[in-house]
Amino acid sequence: MVPLNYYLLLSGFLFACGVAGFLIKRNIITIFMSIELMLNGVNLSFVAFAAHWHALSGQIFVFFVMVVAAAEAAVGLAIIIAVYRTRETLNVDQVNLLKL
Amino acid sequence: MTPNLHLWWIPLLPLIGAAINGLFGKKFSRPAVAGVALTFCGAAFAYASYIASRFSSLAIPYSETLAHWMRAGSFQVDFAFYLDQLSLVMLLVVTGVGFLIHIYSVGYMWEEGGFYRFFSYLNLFMFFMLMLVLGSNYLVMFIGWEGVGLASYLLIGFFFLRDSAAAAGKKAFIVNRIGDFGFLIALFLMIRHFGSLDFSPVFQSVAPMSAETGAAGLLTAIALLLMVGAAGKSAQIPLYVWLPDAMEGPTPVSALIHAATMVTAGVYMISRSHVIFERAPMALTVVAVIGTLTALFAATIGITQTDIKKVLAYSTISQLGYMFLACGVAAFSAAIFHLMTHAFFKGLLFLAAGSVIHAVGGEQDMRKMGGLRKKIPWTSWTMTIGTIAIAGIPPLAGFFSKDEILWRAYQASWVYWLIGLITAFLTSFYMFRLWFLTFTGEYRGSQDAQRHDADTPAAASVPHGGHSHGVHESPMVIIVPLVILAVLSFVGGWIGIPGSLGGKNQFDKFLAPVFHASTPALNSAHTMPGETAPPEQQTEGPEPQTSRTTELTFTGISVVAALLGLGLAWLLYSFQPELPQRIADTLNGLYTTVLNKYYVDDIYAAVLVKPLLAISTKVLWHGVDQNVIDATLNNSADGARQLSDSVRHMQSGNIRSYAGWVAAGAAAVICYMVWLGVRAQ
Numbered sequence: 001m002v003p004l005n006y007y008l009l010l011s012g013f014l015f016a017c018g019v020a021g022f023l024i025k026r027n028i029i030t031i032f033m034s035i036e037l038m039l040n041g042v043n044l045s046f047v048a049f050a051a052h053w054h055a056l057s058g059q060i061f062v063f064f065v066m067v068v069a070a071a072e073a074a075v076g077l078a079i080i081i082a083v084y085r086t087r088e089t090l091n092v093d094q095v096n097l098l099k100l
Numbered sequence: 101m102t103p104n105l106h107l108w109w110i111p112l113l114p115l116i117g118a119a120i121n122g123l124f125g126k127k128f129s130r131p132a133v134a135g136v137a138l139t140f141c142g143a144a145f146a147y148a149s150y151i152a153s154r155f156s157s158l159a160i161p162y163s164e165t166l167a168h169w170m171r172a173g174s175f176q177v178d179f180a181f182y183l184d185q186l187s188l189v190m191l192l193v194v195t196g197v198g199f200l201i202h203i204y205s206v207g208y209m210w211e212e213g214g215f216y217r218f219f220s221y222l223n224l225f226m227f228f229m230l231m232l233v234l235g236s237n238y239l240v241m242f243i244g245w246e247g248v249g250l251a252s253y254l255l256i257g258f259f260f261l262r263d264s265a266a267a268a269g270k271k272a273f274i275v276n277r278i279g280d281f282g283f284l285i286a287l288f289l290m291i292r293h294f295g296s297l298d299f300s301p302v303f304q305s306v307a308p309m310s311a312e313t314g315a316a317g318l319l320t321a322i323a324l325l326l327m328v329g330a331a332g333k334s335a336q337i338p339l340y341v342w343l344p345d346a347m348e349g350p351t352p353v354s355a356l357i358h359a360a361t362m363v364t365a366g367v368y369m370i371s372r373s374h375v376i377f378e379r380a381p382m383a384l385t386v387v388a389v390i391g392t393l394t395a396l397f398a399a400t401i402g403i404t405q406t407d408i409k410k411v412l413a414y415s416t417i418s419q420l421g422y423m424f425l426a427c428g429v430a431a432f433s434a435a436i437f438h439l440m441t442h443a444f445f446k447g448l449l450f451l452a453a454g455s456v457i458h459a460v461g462g463e464q465d466m467r468k469m470g471g472l473r474k475k476i477p478w479t480s481w482t483m484t485i486g487t488i489a490i491a492g493i494p495p496l497a498g499f500f501s502k503d504e505i506l507w508r509a510y511q512a513s514w515v516y517w518l519i520g521l522i523t524a525f526l527t528s529f530y531m532f533r534l535w536f537l538t539f540t541g542e543y544r545g546s547q548d549a550q551r552h553d554a555d556t557p558a559a560a561s562v563p564h565g566g567h568s569h570g571v572h573e574s575p576m577v578i579i580v581p582l583v584i585l586a587v588l589s590f591v592g593g594w595i596g597i598p599g600s601l602g603g604k605n606q607f608d609k610f611l612a613p614v615f616h617a618s619t620p621a622l623n624s625a626h627t628m629p630g631e632t633a634p635p636e637q638q639t640e641g642p643e644p645q646t647s648r649t650t651e652l653t654f655t656g657i658s659v660v661a662a663l664l665g666l667g668l669a670w671l672l673y674s675f676q677p678e679l680p681q682r683i684a685d686t687l688n689g690l691y692t693t694v695l696n697k698y699y700v701d702d703i704y705a706a707v708l709v710k711p712l713l714a715i716s717t718k719v720l721w722h723g724v725d726q727n728v729i730d731a732t733l734n735n736s737a738d739g740a741r742q743l744s745d746s747v748r749h750m751q752s753g754n755i756r757s758y759a760g761w762v763a764a765g766a767a768a769v770i771c772y773m774v775w776l777g778v779r780a781q
Contacts, residue, residue, distance in 0.1 A: 019763050022756075022759055023756050023759055023760050023763065024756075092755055092756070093754070096754075
């Protein structure tokens with residue numbers, strides 16, 4: 001039986017990777033993937049706790065998160081395509097029309 | 101039941117006139133403005149006369165309530181009016197003399213700018229003065245009290261382009277505020293202790309109290325504070341300084357406001373509050389002493405003044421001192437009697453002086469007049485009557501009222517009488533000095549009177565355009581009021597001829613219900629402790645034979661004093677006109693001191709005005725206002741702006757930097773919660 005700590009450390013590591021990717025990368029698709037990575041890092045901690053406490057609510061939460069993530073991926077990819085069509089770039093630093 | 105008299109119409113009529121002229125007068129022609137002003141003022145006089153004619157059939161005191169004003173718990177103040185013998189006398193004097201001066205003003209102000217403005221203010225003054233006189237409680241009286249101060253300010257500063265006039269207006273207003281402060285505190289004390297400001301309830305609560313002979317108490321405090329108010333309004337020491345400066349106003353204003361009516365408001369107020377004053381002997385003593393000193397002090401200054409209006413101004417202060425002296429010895433009806441005769445002869449003197457100034461083209465310096473008797477006969481004759489009246493030579497009005505005051509003063513203390521007598525002599529002297537300088541001898545002014553003579557600032561540039569073609573008599577519209585006032589100054593005293601001269605003193609009897617209704621049990625309360633006052637009783641009832649002889653003797657002495665003053669003035673200013681200069685040279689220091697009004701204005705400037713200005717400028721303005729109040733506001737605004745400037749960079753528009761801030765914030769929150777968890781263990 002793998003102790004809970006390991007799962008949590010891995011979960012934190014995944015989340016940190018997501019944050020770092022989100023902050024550092026310029027490509028909008030990479031950023032999008034970083035968001036997915038953060039979500040999955042959190043999912044991992046949910047299921048780890050669910051297994052540890054023998055409670056189902058954590059797993060159910062994960063299902064919800066995955067549904068939301070799938071919906072978000074659909075909408076997000078659509079937006080990305082729309083952005084690429086109008087701006088012809090995927091660099092977020094150049095998508096700054098609302099900036100003063 | 102007394103029918104409803106609708107007294108409120110009397111003050112309202114001049115107010116309507118003021119409103120019409122003030123709002124629309126600019127478009128009116130001059131006759132229309134004059135017509136409106138005279139109609140409404142005359143209507144007020146007519147209505148007052150009608151009430152006077154029905155007076156004997158009324159239940160006196162009569163009061164009526166027009167509307168509720170304010171209520172707080174059991175305390176209540178109404179717009180209510182009150183009529184008794186005292187109000188009636190004041191009412192007739194104010195409306196009567198006021199109406200005459202309105203007529204006079206039409207002629208006097210005809211060629212001035214702001215004609216409609218002048219009459220609007222004048223009517224406004226009448227409104228407030230009538231509120232003051234008719235009010236049934238101290239608060240309505242206070243409205244009038246403040247209102248006449250306002251009207252006085254507006255009219256003193258009527259020629260507001262002249263700096264001295266604007267400054268004089270401000271001075272009058274500010275000095276009056278000091279007095280009003282005392283008045284207000286007296287009102288608060290009344291509310292606190294009597295729960296009312298209406299005359300009747302207050303006097304009913306005061307009436308059972310015994311006189312505060314020993315320790316000073318509540319009544320003394322109220323009386324002294326009222327006295328402060330009266331001293332401000334009626335130009336008594338130490339608050340008299342505004343009145344001479346007030347002569348910057350047009351001459352009809354000086355006659356109406358600063359001689360006949362407004363300045364006597366203090367005397368009226370003290371007489372109205374006589375129930376309180378009679379029970380506060382110490383306050384009465386203060387009133388008498390201040391009145392006496394003011395009378396003497398102002399009379400001595402009056403001797404040296406060369407501006408014809410300034411002489412009259414100091415004379416007014418001096419005569420007001422007489423009235424205060426009368427109040428101070430509890431001879432209230434004598435005070436009101438002198439108030440009335442003074443309104444006649446001082447109104448007359450001012451108007452005649454205005455006519456003289458008019459005649460010589462705006463010159464006010466008596467040294468540049470002289471020999472005017474033949475050139476302006478009407479003015480000269482009426483002024484002669486006024487001069488004799490104020491000097492106290494029988495049988496003119498001033499003699500009877502002044503004699504009454506001196507006699508009552510003697511009954512209280514011979515000191516009052518002696519100073520009063522000296523003042524009477526001085527009054528006669530300076531008034532005949534004025535008369536001789538103005539009307540006899542040779543004309544000393546240039547033919548086209550210099551209007552920009554910078555010798556005396558008051559005389560300089562009085563705007564009398566178009567009158568530079570030699571000395572001329574004034575038009576009828578000016579002469580008629582002069583003649584009427586001259587007649588009143590002649591016969592006005594006859595209603596109060598004392599018993600010792602074979603009269604009945606009807607005036608005293610008429611006012612008796614007001615003043616003798618509630619005299620305190622301790623009747624001799626007004627005599628000063630330690631003084632050898634004769635055990636005189638009040639004037640009611642037949643007087644003992646001995647006192648009648650004494651009274652006649654004193655009457656004789658005061659007449660002699662007046663004649664001596666006349667003789668001395670003749671000697672110095674007609675017989676040997678070079679003598680005054682030599683006397684002045686001999687008594688150089690004294691003369692200069694008196695000429696400079698005892699340096700009172702300079703002392704006030706040095707002791708009060710300058711430190712006050714310095715404190716206001718340095719501490720309150722630069723210190724508190726700029727460095728604390730403004731600084732707090734400005735610095736907090738500046739601080740907010742600087743903070744925003746630095747924080748503004750967070751709003752870069754860079755999405756990843758936003759995300760970074762979110763991440764950092766989330767990390768901070770998590771750290772905090774972890775720290776909380778660690779601490780909880």
